[in-house]
Amino acid sequence: MAFLDRLLSRLEKKTVDRTIDYFWDAILVFSSNRDPVVRMAALAAAKKASRDERASMVKFLRNFASDEDDDLTLLLNQIADEILLRDWTIRDAVVEGLTLAQFDEEFAIALEKFDAGVFRRRFPEIFS
Numbered sequence: 001m002a003f004l005d006r007l008l009s010r011l012e013k014k015t016v017d018r019t020i021d022y023f024w025d026a027i028l029v030f031s032s033n034r035d036p037v038v039r040m041a042a043l044a045a046a047k048k049a050s051r052d053e054r055a056s057m058v059k060f061l062r063n064f065a066s067d068e069d070d071d072l073t074l075l076l077n078q079i080a081d082e083i084l085l086r087d088w089t090i091r092d093a094v095v096e097g098l099t100l101a102q103f104d105e106e107f108a109i110a111l112e113k114f115d116a117g118v119f120r121r122r123f124p125e126i127f128s
Helices: 002-033 036-048 051-066 070-084 090-103 105-112 118-122
Strands: none
Touching: 002 036, 002 051, 002 070, 002 105, 002 118, 036 070, 036 090, 036 105, 051 070, 090 105, 105 118
């Protein structure tokens, strides 16, 4: 039983890490191109995250925003504020994922599969 618990814990950590990677890659792309669908993808990832993970995302997002120009600072703080609007549920995450799929199916599928590499494949120039 201890082995199974450790295995499940490792799988959960990998899932969390990939969701956070997806979120941060989306934020980096959004910071570069201001694409509203990429913003939606970042929010969808945040809504999938746990309360503690969202708090961490907001903290680092606000720190990141403080080093940027005024327009980007405002946009990033708006994302942080939206993440903090409420304690998002699984239902909220599902609805956000379905909405994202209407605008960009590849982003939605990647989020569902915890594929953090989607932004690096789609926007390699931002990550080089």
